[in-house]
Amino acid sequence: MTASRDADPVRVRFAPSPTGMLHIGGLRTALYNYLLARRRGGQFVLRIEDTDRERFVEEAENDIMSALDWCGLSYDEGPGAGGAAGPYRQSERSARYRQYAEQLVDDGHAYYAFDTPAELEAMRERLRAEDRPQPKYGPRTRREMKNALTLSEEETQRLLDDGAEHVIRLHVPRDTGVKFTDEVRGAVSFSTNDLDDQVLLKSDGLPTYHLANVVDDHEMGITHVIRGEEWLSSTPKHKLLYEAFGWDMPTVAHLPLIMSPDGGKLSKRDSEEEGLPVSVRDYREQGYEPEALVNFIALLGWNPGTEKEVFSLDELVDAFSLERVARSGAQFDFDKLKWFNKQHLHRLPPQTVAARSRDALEAAGYTPSDDYLTDVAAVMQDRIAFASDLATDGAFFFEDPDEYEEEAVEQRWNDDSGELLAALADRFERAAGRFDADAVEEILRGLADERDVGAGQLIHPARLATSGRSYGPGVFSLLAVLGRECCVRRMRRAVEVLGEG
Numbered sequence: 092m093t094a095s096r097d098a099d100p101v102r103v104r105f106a107p108s109p110t111g112m113l114h115i116g117g118l119r120t121a122l123y124n125y126l127l128a129r130r131r132g133g134q135f136v137l138r139i140e141d142t143d144r145e146r147f148v149e150e151a152e153n154d155i156m157s158a159l160d161w162c163g164l165s166y167d168e169g170p171g172a173g174g175a176a177g178p179y180r181q182s183e184r185s186a187r188y189r190q191y192a193e194q195l196v197d198d199g200h201a202y203y204a205f206d207t208p209a210e211l212e213a214m215r216e217r218l219r220a221e222d223r224p225q226p227k228y229g230p231r232t233r234r235e236m237k238n239a240l241t242l243s244e245e246e247t248q249r250l251l252d253d254g255a256e257h258v259i260r261l262h263v264p265r266d267t268g269v270k271f272t273d274e275v276r277g278a279v280s281f282s283t284n285d286l287d288d289q290v291l292l293k294s295d296g297l298p299t300y301h302l303a304n305v306v307d308d309h310e311m312g313i314t315h316v317i318r319g320e321e322w323l324s325s326t327p328k329h330k331l332l333y334e335a336f337g338w339d340m341p342t343v344a345h346l347p348l349i350m351s352p353d354g355g356k357l358s359k360r361d362s363e364e365e366g367l368p369v370s371v372r373d374y375r376e377q378g379y380e381p382e383a384l385v386n387f388i389a390l391l392g393w394n395p396g397t398e399k400e401v402f403s404l405d406e407l408v409d410a411f412s413l414e415r416v417a418r419s420g421a422q423f424d425f426d427k428l429k430w431f432n433k434q435h436l437h438r439l440p441p442q443t444v445a446a447r448s449r450d451a452l453e454a455a456g457y458t459p460s461d462d463y464l465t466d467v468a469a470v471m472q473d474r475i476a477f478a479s480d481l482a483t484d485g486a487f488f489f490e491d492p493d494e495y496e497e498e499a500v501e502q503r504w505n506d507d508s509g510e511l512l513a514a515l516a517d518r519f520e521r522a523a524g525r526f527d528a529d530a531v532e533e534i535l536r537g538l539a540d541e542r543d544v545g546a547g548q549l550i551h552p553a554r555l556a557t558s559g560r561s562y563g564p565g566v567f568s569l570l571a572v573l574g575r576e577c578c579v580r581r582m583r584r585a586v587e588v589l590g591e592g
């Protein structure tokens with residue numbers, strides 16, 4: 092792409108059909124659209140393609156919006172966000188589609204067809220019997236069917252006036268190559284002989300995906316259509332429609348399939364049979380951070396051309412280009428996703444980690460103050476894989492230990508530990524001033540020096556006494572976060588339970 096082209100404004104859209112929970116493939120489509128819009132200073136539009144009433148799922152639209160919101164993919168125009176090109180739900184735009192379909196009829200690019208389902212089925216049966224496994228309503232068959240091409244003008248008009256059930260079909264030219272350039276796949280070409288005379292307007296008066304999609308992309312001024320590879324075969328139909336209307340076709344880019352961990356396209360079946368999470372909601376419920384999911388998804392089918400792997404959303408905006416989207420399928424790898432989760436957890440502000448651990452803490456019966464929880468998150472976030480781990484790996488921050496790791500007691504608690512720890516508790520209690528990690532360290536090392544023992548003689552028992560464990564965050568931070576009173580209480584209690592040695 093040339094520099095001047097790069098500077099052209101872009102308008103992109105994410106156009107999901109509300110037929111279920113937002114799938115991670117859909118999230119990737121939304122993300123790449125978002126990234127291109129932000130990278131190029133353009134607009135990102137959300138359009139709900141809800142003309143297929145049979146597959147409509149009531150909660151899907153909300154799920155899509157809340158998934159986008161959770162991932163930080165804000166849209167400039169769309170349901171709830173307003174915009175001059177609205178409405179952004181196709182069900183609220185129905186009137187215009189019939190008008191456009193009729194315009195195509197008037198211009199000779201489309202025609203009325205009156206075939207009943209039984210007649211269509213009979214035609215398909217006949218063709219299959221003639222060894223044509225994929226029967227089409229197209230150049231070879233339309234002359235044998237009940238439509239405005241075979242009926243007289245008067246007959247067609249009479250049927251329309253009588254309110255006969257009908258559809259409007261695209262008049263696909265015969266033996267014609269349809270060529271276009273895909274930003275990801277390069278030059279693509281299809282023959283019209285492989286296309287149906289696509290239904291544009293259904294008998295219920297609603298448009299099919301193809302008509303509504305093209306009309307809306309045009310009316311909404313969309314410059315780039317970025318969508319999954321499964322839509323590639325629809326593009327020649329769209330191209331014919333753009334030509335029939337006399338409109339420019341937007342630039343198209345079809346994203347590679349996302350493959351399940353054991354090969355094959357990642358599908359709903361993977362989720363149902365293999366228990367693989369495939370919807371954004373599943374990942375959210377499993378405790379993944381949105382930043383991690385976004386980062387992971389971004390790299391499923393795109394690479395930055397450098398070794399860098401961990402990206403914030405803003406960094407992705409800076410690095411993204413369609414040129415680096417791969418043609419071949421991208422394999423899903425859960426271990427990698429978990430790795431990303433850790434990386435992002437480490438980088439998030441402690442307040443955010445704290446807030447995201449709240450539900451898990453509450454479920455465990457812990458209700459720490461925000462300030463305290465933020466301090467806990469700050470010392471623990473490098474050590475956990477999920478924010479919810481604060482409730483388990485960090486449980487000792489919220490309740491006194493009721494037992495002490497046996498092996499650690501054997502190894503670390505010796506004859507002097509009780510007396511030393513009791514002395515440390517006294518010093519903590521008496522010391523004036525702040526009880527931060529530096530102060531804690533100074534007191535502890537001061538006591539070790541005075542007693543002429545290694546600091547470890549105090550560090551290990553202090554950790555064991557206050558957390559019940561032999562491992563965890565840096566001991567000075569641990570003690571400082573727990574606070575003076577808590578440390579003194581827990582240390583004295585350990586001396587009581589484990590003995591003075």
Ligand code: GLU
Pocket residue numbers: 106107108140300304317318322
């Ligand atoms: N409504 C289609 C979908 O559900 C949109 C495909 C496109 O972006 O054109 O994915």
